[in-house]
Amino acid sequence: MQTERKRKAGDSLLVSTAEKQPKMSPGRKKELQIVKDVNVQSYIQSRAVEVRAFTELVKNVGGNHTAFQKLPRHMRRRAMSHNIKRVPRRLHEVVKAELERTKAPAKRPSRRYRRRPSNLLSEYERRKRRIGWLETHIWHAKRFKMVEKWGYRLALHPCDKSVRACYRAVNMHCMMQDVSFESYIEVKGSREDILSGLSHITSQESGPTFASKMTSAGTRQGLVTLYSFDSYPRGCIGQVTYLWKGRKIADGESEDESLLWICCHPSFYSQAMSELRKCFPVSESQDGINGCENGNDGVPASPLVRVTSLKDQLVTLRLYGPGSNTVLAEVLRPASVVPAQSEGSAGTTGKVESERNNPAMWWKEYYSSEATRGDLDRQIEVWSRLKLCRSPAESPPHSVIAVTVRDPRVLLPPKRQKVASSNTGSVCAQLPSELFSPEVSSSPLWDVSVRQTVKSSKMAEKELNKLKGQQLIPGSELDLGDEESRIPVLLIQRPGIPSSPSLSSSSQAGYASGWDVVIPGGWAMAFWVAFVYRGARVGGLREAQSVWLQAGQLSAPGDFPDSRAGLSEINAELGDLKTRHERRPPAKRPNYTKLGMLFPFEYKAGELVKIWTAKVVENLPGVVLNSQYVLDGNNDNGVVVLRERKLLCLLDSVLANPSRFLKYGLTSMSKNNNKNNNKNCEQNESGNIYSQLSRYAAGKRLLDNFLSALVPVSFHMLLRGVPYFRGHVCLPSDDDLRTLDGDKSYGGPVENLHKDPGRSVRKAERKERLKLRRKKQKGRKTNAGSSVKGEETSGSHSSAFVVQSLDLLNRTAQETLKTQEVQSAPQQHEEKLDVLTQTGRPIIGFVRKGDFDLGRGQGSGVAFCSVAALLELVEQQKARTRSLVLVRNPSSLQFRFASLSIAM
Amino acid sequence: MQADTSIDEEEYTLRKRLPPRFPLRFNDVYVSEKTNFKAQEAKCQKLLDQGNEVIIHGLGKAVNRAINLALQLKNKGVGTVKLCVQTSTVDLTDDLIPETDGGEAKSSTRSNSAIHIRVYREMEDTDQKRSEAQAAQMSSGKS
Known part of the structure; x- marks a missing residue:
């Protein structure tokens, strides 16, 4: 062709x-x-x-x-x-x-073979490659439920009963958690350069920053919220703690080389790292950006700020509770740094020689100068006074103490025990602030080489045990002399709940206070076992979460819904709940449509804020919103969370007592302001909350800039009820409040049952499906019983029937998905419904976390509310002496009353 | 709080440290304003029955409560219970945490009164106790 x-x-x-x-x-x-x-x-x-x-x-x-x-x-x-x-x-x-x-897979090697130390180790190394392990992983994996989170395999909760036990431990004894997943970033350079760079990612308005005088000497740890480069108040990254290296006055090099450690949660570690790199561009592009900055400041352009990751180089063990002092006192015994030989006749030359011979003894060289040895004496003195205290909350908040301690494995008791108070004498002496001078926090831990030496020169467990076994009296303390490791340790205090009555009156002051113990990498297990042997109870992420909740404090990353890490955490939790919901048959799970939860598995704070802002602005002709802070529809990069301390304090005092605020204004404001205001307020007794707020600079700022922001609130139930995540925080109606005034034991209003428009469709389909199934079964029966003669006809009939029924089944399956109880598009049925008005009481916020508070014996939680809605709430309840909200759980129709305060 | 007059309230937050405490023996009871009085009384009574000695500590506002508690125990003991009272002054520290970058952390000390009441039973001589109890009843009857 x-x-x-x-x-x-x-x-x-x-x-x-x-x-x-x-x-x-x-x-x-x-x-x-x-x-x-x-x-x-x-x-x-x-x-x-x-x-x-x-x-x-x-x-x-x-x-x-x-x-x-x-x-x-x-x-x-x-x-x-x-x-x-x-x-x-x-x-x-x-x-x-x-x-x-x-072919069947090869036979698994015997357990005996697998458990040989070298084989076990290689297996561990293999498993570690996929996901990060903490040093205490094996210890935890034997006793804890482990989960994969933030790139690590972390302990969630112990396998024994624990929440209440851990509460008791935190309240009266000692609880411990390995938080080494929070890793450090080291920033090195001149202090001015570091501060000018970091000023791009922090804001002075939200509180003290890296430049704070309080933390600059290195005596205290600081807390700061990071934002993306120059984008405050948007683009929150997360909250970090930081530590400046103690300034040494005696040394010449101290002034031009400052060292800053930023402790960062793993969920936003890489984000923070990249933002930090933006602040301090590498040397090639230095003359481009950094040069200009310095030109403006009038500082000669010689910046060389290095940002390095200290991941896996440091270990942090977190101790909670009053007993942590006694546990620490038992484990952390200050080491003697005077070499054993030099006490005798050996001169200084002999000492120097021995140093050269053995590089493992870093402490001989480090403590050779009088200054460092003086520092250590000072540290030991402070530590010996601190350990007499009954609770960590007795020492100054966030104070940092460095000690160089002995090897805890040498001091290990033969059995696990519960330590009694080491102080059997009198009340401990005063702890004046002068005691905590910069020398007290100067530590060799800041030195990379020291950290490495301490890690590499650690005596193997096997050798140590062998030496212990050779002791003449079993169980007696091993004396290794200079061979024993000296470990530099940093102790950082956490103050826990403050005792001021305005914040959390019914909880115990000093709850959740404790110490963070920072030790060089490689030493975690040695200290961990030592703490456990002294009676510290170990908790996981769940226990830590419950401690945070009872302390009414925010925890990273879930309580930062304006950050990328926080949002992904929330969405992950919601997704988890959704899959759990969908696993159950419809009859065994809540019908959220009927309960009036239109978006049970979505985080709708952004929409809520928009609606409330529009609603409040309508009523307020004078307020012009600052466009920088307003959430605009097309540029939807999340919500803004209010974190300016002044505004939070203002809002808190307004919420605490609306009627007093309306009458007398702010009593805690500075006096000259107050005088002017008191006169004005007298006339304005009948006015509204907005006009009263706009009298203050902070209030005006709040109205202008943060009306469309979210604000974290902690709430406690008035009577019954335990709130849970996803619950609604609602505005009570006037009737509800009146009923409560009449009846003190009034439990709260009940939401009317909503209609489920998809129900009739689903019901019809179900009927159809059942019918089909019955037909099919009948067909099978006739097939089995039919004769050879009838086979042809019934066979042809059945094949056609199968095709038809398959088609129907497919169709119904798809359609049932559409008409599930959870409605993704409610506008089809009722146009009016939105996030705000999906229930009988207008929603002002969503519960972030909640549980039964063991300290109060009541439910309590943390929620994120719209600022505009909160002001509306105060306006509604301006005649009352406390502001109340209604809280409703996702699977219940019952509203419960709760009292609010701002979580700071 | 005497030193506070010069401190701007806007710039600082006051944070009270926990008051120093004696070491907690099993029979030390620290009385607070928040605890239920009946529960405290029951606890003290139990300890007293166990070891014949309780030491009740009260600080500041709780001094009244501590005294009340001790007297209640004495009343219930019908003359068998004795009190030994000591007062003291406790130095308390308040931290002033700056709200701005410029502020230094400060601390101020103040004093508060405390009371320590040893509530005990003497078990040596029952006859003497009986006579004492009678005397106490007599005296209460007279008054």
């Missing part, structure tokens, strides 16, 4: 079909004439799919059979599966591969 080839534009090949026409039947001729050319490429392409589908089909005919089972009968041989040579040669490869696949 001849074909005429033409090459057109591109590389598409066209084949003329004109010659074929005479051979075709006359009837088809007409149709084919229209197609003059066939594009070969597309022709083959479309056929290729079909051909592939056909071959697939042919291959799989006969279901799950091996290659030789598909052979025609006359080609089959006995024992083909046993001997491959009996299979036709062309099938050898296929059969070989099949046999390989079906």
